[in-house]
Amino acid sequence: MSKARLEAFSDGVFAIAITLLVLSLAEPARDTPDLGRTLRDQWPGYVAYAVSFLVIGIMWINHHALFLRMRATDRTIQFLNLLLLMAIAFLPYPTGIVGKALQEDHGLVAAAAMYSATTWFVAIMFSGIWFWAAYGRRLLVASFPDAEIGPSIRRFGIGTVVYLAILGIAFISPIACLIGHAVMAAYYILDQLTGPGETVEDAVAA
Amino acid sequence: MSKARLEAFSDGVFAIAITLLVLSLAEPARDTPDLGRTLRDQWPGYVAYAVSFLVIGIMWINHHALFLRMRATDRTIQFLNLLLLMAIAFLPYPTGIVGKALQEDHGLVAAAAMYSATTWFVAIMFSGIWFWAAYGRRLLVASFPDAEIGPSIRRFGIGTVVYLAILGIAFISPIACLIGHAVMAAYYILDQLTGPGETVEDAVAA
């Protein structure tokens, strides 16, 4: 029951944060001479919107898959989950900053770094939640196989390293960093769509 | 269970997007000399609000009817649904643009085209979700009649063509295009209110 309410609350925050992304798009000024052109020139804002939408969407699916494998939550999970949601709910802010920086071609390093730091924080929280739940089978459902615990913890750990690397790339090439975020989102989607049963969700469905 | 959570999440995004529409209305400036007149002159913004509210509301009812006919979801549905929600959550943005363009009588082609492109994308996603679920009865409930599969897929396909046509009209007469959106919303409402059992929802209720 408590777990169900935690998931419902988290789902709410995911749904609200993903829908608030649209507010990161600035409305054109009232006296815009060529509205069509202005709207077209804003394409980086739309790209940032779409990438962040997929990023939050995938995080939501991932969150779902994670909690499906837990038989209960405890206070540590509640606290880590609150920190995770804090970063998810923050994402619309750097999304707007990235969109505007791309459009003005100015301040991209700072924008990409802020965006990446947020996703890195999310990756750490996911890893922490899973480690706390899986280590010693503290909160795992009975059907989760022992042999999967180590690899799954490692996979989450690799995720935190990858996002740290993407954060580092922001200071060298912010464009490469942003492409990295799009690639990671695409990778998770493809993994979801084609994965041969190794993903968390598959194991749960099995 | 997974289907229930997907629907709950989608419901959340629909409810939030429909409620965020109000933020597309600009507040009058502080030093407005005649507030009554200013508020009256903003009538296109209210019309855009009302039409978009009905549009999203009908899409929500449609979404509901669609998922009632599926016995389960899979990852393709999850992904297509995420793209569908991406467009729904985007609608408050072009709604605000259309309201302002109507009010200033400036930039209407661009505004109407952006609005129509968004709804066209939504129509494509609805069609894609239904095709994926219905073709070969991949994810259909058992009670859905075989004879209805072909016609229902065709009906969704026609929807995508109609919205593409409305998008095209934006470049000829943006006003006609916007009236087209209002007519489509009214059509779906009337269809819902008077339809002789041919709509998706009827079949489910039966």
Place this chain on the structure above:
Amino acid sequence: MSKARLEAFSDGVFAIAITLLVLSLAEPARDTPDLGRTLRDQWPGYVAYAVSFLVIGIMWINHHALFLRMRATDRTIQFLNLLLLMAIAFLPYPTGIVGKALQEDHGLVAAAAMYSATTWFVAIMFSGIWFWAAYGRRLLVASFPDAEIGPSIRRFGIGTVVYLAILGIAFISPIACLIGHAVMAAYYILDQLTGPGETVEDAVAA
């Protein structure tokens, strides 16, 4: 099931609209010399926020009580409910207008009229939903007594007349109109708190 989802969707819109009210408060400019005084001078905005919060909250309780007495919904209810939600979700806009008009002591007639027109529309929709559900016991639960149908329909009808009167008062004395809204909210709260079993909710609880 369909009724449950309609209620859940409506609850979502109520919850979001009530929480968006806070966005109707303008943030003080960056260079405000005396922030304390500026925040104090904004008291009409806080009053508008609090009154609207109670208004939407009471509408939510009322909505709840209404649907508890229905055994099912149909398409007409779905459509009327969508129009009802359209007005509820609109309320943050006139709330902000009223708060600012009160603060600047300028444009109060227009602001109060817009606010009152919105609540009048809500009252009409409530009345329409109840009439459609109750007349001829179309959608009523079996436990609802026949003798209550006429009086309850009349009570909702009186509500629409009262809100129309409050709208009319806006053009004579906008302050009296706004006090009328506060009084109506207080009346419904007291009725909820002390009512001798005549309210909708009592009958359901009985």
Place this chain on the structure above:
Amino acid sequence: MSKARLEAFSDGVFAIAITLLVLSLAEPARDTPDLGRTLRDQWPGYVAYAVSFLVIGIMWINHHALFLRMRATDRTIQFLNLLLLMAIAFLPYPTGIVGKALQEDHGLVAAAAMYSATTWFVAIMFSGIWFWAAYGRRLLVASFPDAEIGPSIRRFGIGTVVYLAILGIAFISPIACLIGHAVMAAYYILDQLTGPGETVEDAVAA
């Protein structure tokens, strides 16, 4: 059933208010010369965001624990809960004010006082809800021990005094006041994480 819907509605308001906090962060102006520095200089805004996120998150957990111990709600609870939510949904506003006042080092007393007054109001409502439910076991679940009623009411009462004291400190040292809020949040988290079974939630879980 009515209690479940009240909790679902409250959860919605908590989830939306916590996610709207991000809108309290002002986006940098378009012509910012050094975006990285501007984003770094906004650190008080991020701190205010994080503290308020934890504050609302803890209030949500507390709300949850409270209602778990009630077997039903009545109209007084509904009304007090509405006032509680009114203050929760208001929090994004003073959060933004505090963040900006910290950043500009100007108006801190007013900002801290407004923030503290809001949390004090929340504490009073929590105390009132619990007193109404617990006094004379009016609405308590049967498993709640008699011996716990007095201490639990007193604990909530102490909470209101502490938040009043923090409000008073705002007028002497606003920084100390804000640290007080962070300490209170940390205290509740630690209490949640390490408490020896004396907290409300423990008793319920037992």
